[in-house]
Amino acid sequence: MEWKTKVTELLGIKLPIIQGGLAYLAYAELAAAVSEAGGLGQITAMSLESPDALRTEIRKVKAMTDKPFGVNFAIGQHGRPYAHMVEATLEEGVQVMSVTGGNPAPFFAQLENTSVKKLVLVAAKRQAQKAESLGADAVMVVGQEGGGHLGRDDIGTMVLVPQVVDAVSIPVIASGGIGDGRGWMAAHALGAEGIEMGTRFIATQECVHASQAYKEALLASSETDTTVIKRSLGAPARALTGRWTETILGMEAENADYEALKNFISGEANRRFIHDGDVDTGFGWAGQVAGLIEDVPTVSVLFERMVMEAEIIRNKWNFNG
Numbered sequence: 148m149e150w151k152t153k154v155t156e157l158l159g160i161k162l163p164i165i166q167g168g169l170a171y172l173a174y175a176e177l178a179a180a181v182s183e184a185g186g187l188g189q190i191t192a193m194s195l196e197s198p199d200a201l202r203t204e205i206r207k208v209k210a211m212t213d214k215p216f217g218v219n220f221a222i223g224q225h226g227r228p229y230a231h232m233v234e235a236t237l238e239e240g241v242q243v244m245s246v247t248g249g250n251p252a253p254f255f256a257q258l259e260n261t262s263v264k265k266l267v268l269v270a271a272k273r274q275a276q277k278a279e280s281l282g283a284d285a286v287m288v289v290g291q292e293g294g295g296h297l298g299r300d301d302i303g304t305m306v307l308v309p310q311v312v313d314a315v316s317i318p319v320i321a322s323g324g325i326g327d328g329r330g331w332m333a334a335h336a337l338g339a340e341g342i343e344m345g346t347r348f349i350a351t352q353e354c355v356h357a358s359q360a361y362k363e364a365l366l367a368s369s370e371t372d373t374t375v376i377k378r379s380l381g382a383p384a385r386a387l388t389g390r391w392t393e394t395i396l397g398m399e400a401e402n403a404d405y406e407a408l409k410n411f412i413s414g415e416a417n418r419r420f421i422h423d424g425d426v427d428t429g430f431g432w433a434g435q436v437a438g439l440i441e442d443v444p445t446v447s448v449l450f451e452r453m454v455m456e457a458e459i460i461r462n463k464w465n466f467n468g
């Protein structure tokens with residue numbers, strides 16, 4: 148079966164499946180595995196210390212696959228400057244870049260007069276419209292089920308995706324809560340031209356930077372084992388529930404400000420769990436789809452399985468249609 152969509156055409160990939168940016172997890176091994184298996188892998192630029200470290204990572208991917216891949220930029224409110232990282236990515240000839248967490252205008256300005264495909268991860272209809280008006284080639288739209296940073300309006304993927312499909316004319320990529328062929332086909336039924344997954348890719352063999360404890364926690368979690376933290380800071384984000392997230396929630400309930408919270412929600416606290424496996428002094432982002440994750444396959448086995456599930460659904464639709 149063919150899986151040609153506007154997104155596979157735009158990005159030059161075989162399957163319309165994108166690996167979302169994954170802070171401190173999406174390095175060369177995972178990005179290359181996703182691209183090699185037919186999707187679009189991405190390196191998460193801002194997890195790397197310098198433009199040179201990013202260049203090294205990009206070259207590692209190129210040594211592992213000749214397929215297209217992307218570089219993701221989370222440019223949040225408290226993020227560090229990123230222009231020199233974009234410059235390095237351009238110089239290395241990467242053909243796809245994605246951005247989230249802030250105004251894409253200055254980011255796009257750097258990509259003017261290049262052939263780089265520009266993707267924007269948004270969490271609301273108005274953000275999708277803005278991304279389109281600024282020149283995005285496609286938008287990823289993440290619903291409330293998703294792992295990591297979310298929209299402030301608590302809208303689930305099932306409602307958000309068709310709304311955005313109706314509001315923009317560029318291709319829409321559905322994100323949040325997708326972990327198998329059923330979710331993938333549901334996204335297409337909503338009008339999406341592809342999907343982005345985050346949490347599902349953490350529980351793969353090639354996500355080599357994720358600690359065993361993190362992977363095991365994903366396997367053990369049900370759909371109710373995630374918590375939204377940072378809501379009081381106007382930046383809600385979904386993580387696996389644990390002692391550390393409970394502490395954060397307690398502080399937020401008592402109106403702690405950013406200064407008081409920053410060491411609890413920092414990249415260091417994140418890495419203590421996701422790299423070092425210390426569940427009591429750190430946290431890990433994850434979406435509700437954790438409740439559907441039962442194993443840690445290779446990316447290629449995951450994709451084979453998703454294609455099989457999707458083919459069953461497509462055949463059923465044809466048969467009944």
Ligand SMILES: Cc1cc2nc3c(=O)[nH]c(=O)nc-3n(C[C@H](O)[C@H](O)[C@H](O)COP(=O)(O)O)c2cc1C
Nearest residue numbers: 167168169170293294295323324344345346432434
């Ligand atoms: C551990 C983790 C880290 C993330 N880091 C980033 C990031 O750096 N940049 C980004 O654009 N999105 C990031 N996201 C969001 C994902 O790319 C994706 O939109 C989200 O995971 C989709 O929901 P799902 O987890 O239900 O698949 C992160 C998500 C997770 C789970």
